[in-house]
Amino acid sequence: MAQDSEAAAGFTPPAAATREATTSEAASGGTSADGETRLSGHMGTFDIVFTVLAFNAPMSVFVGFITVIVGYGNGLGTPVTYLGCGALIALFAVGFAAMSRRLPNPGAFYAYITAGLGRPLGLGAAFVALVSYLFILIGGYAFGGISWQALVHNVFGGPDLPWYLYTAVAMVAVAVLGYFRIQLSARILTTCMCGEVLLMVAYDTVVFFRGGAHGVNVQSFLPSSVMSGSIGLAVLFGVVCFSGFEATAIFREEARDPERTIPRATYLAVALLAVLYAVTSWAMIIGIGVGDVVQKSAADPTGTALATALEYLGKVGQDVITVLLCTSILAANLATHNVSTRYTYSLSFDRILPKFLSVVHRTEMSPHRASMATTVISLASLLACVVFKGDGATLYAVLVGIGGYSLILLLLLTSASVVAYFRRDRDHDVNVWKSVVAPALACVGLLVAFVLATQNVALLIGGDQGLADLLIGLFAGLLLLGVVVALVLRSKKPDIYRRIGRQDL
Incomplete structure (x- = not known):
């Protein structure tokens, strides 16, 4: 049915059309067929990889996520959970990378779902993605404000200022960086991520060198450990830790050599995250002790992580982790801001949002107006939180949790769209593994993860089932709204309808 409706609307998915569009854009030096200036930049593979790492905030995973999976998930089997989730995301990445070569559009999930499942569902997915990233951004700002408040007051002995003042400062800093060329943000993110990764590697090295609490062992990799506890919760939290690598395709227009950079960055980001999380969780289990780690992690996840850091890295190391x-949170805010901005830019470029938001800065070649709009939304949300005396910790748990839930839905829809796209467009040279098998396997795995997420979404957002149901309804409504808007555009403004997902540019 979706295929028939798209054909009636003039949908032309063959690869030849997209290749011709790419050639004309290259020849015009960053302008589209209708003369509009597009984004441009020189991001390399590692620039994009570190942006993905920043979105996931590895130090936040070290302090707050690993011990949660150990305490409430499958306990000693956590390292295998991370490897398994990494394998699932790697399967997804196979089809994702194949689509990135066939569809040279920066819309990522938005563009791919549109190409595979049709414009109406693609636009609905774009609405879900944009709101999800804004939720994660606003929640991350709240968490950052709380963390900076604790650092200044508890570690450095500074004044006890309200958390939202620190959040406001972070928003201003991110707004300034988001206005300029993407390479500036990429350099800052790379510096931050190098520090985080090096410290996590240092912790792992010290634990294994000292033998941990009772000697190095492989108990985490035994079947009895892997199948222990709640595997469902472990998978749910594990998949959430890999969110954000959509950025590999979102920054396509700003990549130095997108045909090579995007696939490389995608695979490298997934591999780095999987190995880093698996090895660090194994080291943490050994460092705390296999007999005590599950109980301690369940009782106080964050306190347990900081305590083991103190034991193996000393007070200085623990303080450095706190800094x-x-x-890490500030870098994640910057990365999420940039991703949200590109979604706003893409939707305005396609005329779904106001056209003026798609204007590109003449010298910085950045989506500066979309960036400013994202900042305004963030500041308005902070103001609302202050006026209604919202709690920053609650805001973080709810918004980041539900944002992660909706991103799993987008991963699932994208996997399905890969299979649908390559089955419909037979004129391609992509092998069966990339076009059918890998994305189909990823689709099955992500469907399981989505069901688990739906069953446990209250846990993701702090335990309020009523609020969880409300937020699930919100995202279902956004998906439906996109479908309705697209159908109205198809009837009333077919020229705009054809632009959805960069399919007619």
Whole structure:
């Protein structure tokens, strides 16, 4: 049915059309067929990889996520959970990378779902993605404010200022960086991520060198450990830790050599995250002790992580982790802001949002108006939180949790769209593994993860089932709204309808 409706609307998915569009854009030096200036930049593979790492905030995973999976998930089997989730995301990445070569559009999930499942569902997915990233951004700002407040007051002995003042400062800093060329943000993110990764590697090295609490062992990799506890919760939290690598395709227009950079960055980001999380969780289990780690992690996840850091890295190391946690959150805010901005830019470029938001800065070649709009939304949300005396910790748990839930839905829809796209467009040279098998396997795995997420979404957002149901309804409504808007555009403004997902540019 979706295929028939798209054909009636003039949908032309063959690869030849997209290749011709790419050639004309290259020849015009960053302008579209209708003369509009597009984004441009020189991001390399590692620039994009570190942006993905920043979105996931590895130090936040070290302090707050690993011990949660150990305490409430499958306990000693957590390292295998991370490897398994990494394998699932790698399967997804196979089809994702194949689509990135066939569809040279910066819309990522938005563009791919549109190409595979039709413009109406693609636009609905874009609405879900944009709101999800804004939720994660606003929640991350709240967490950052709380973390900076604790750092200044508890570690450095500074004044006890309200958390939202620190959040406001972070928003201003991110707004300034988001206005300029993407390479500036990429350099800052790379610096922050190098510090985080090096410290996590240092912790792992010290634990294995000292033998941990009772000697190095492989108990985490035994079947009895892997199948222990709640595997469902472990998978749910594990998949959430890999969110954000859509950025590999979102920054396509700003990549130095997108045909090579995007696939490389995608695979490298997934591999780095999987190995880093698996090895660090194994080291943490050994460092705390296999007999005590599950109980301690369940009782106090964050306190347990900081305690083992103190034991193996000393007071200085623990303080450095506290500082890096704050910079990690700021880097995640910057990465999420940039991703949200590109979604706003893409939707305005396609005329779904106001056209003026798609204007590109003449010298910085950045989507500066979309960036400013994202900042305004963030500041308005902070103001609302202050006026209604919202709690920053609650805001973080709810918004980041539900944002992660909706991103799993987008991963699932994208996997399905890969299969649908390559089955419909037979004129391609992509092998069966990339076009059918890998994305189909990823689709099955992500469907399981989505069901688990739906069953446990209250846990993701702090335990309020009523609020969880409300937020699930919100995202279902956004998906439906996109479908309705697209159908109205098809009837009333077919020229705009054809632009959805960059399919007619």
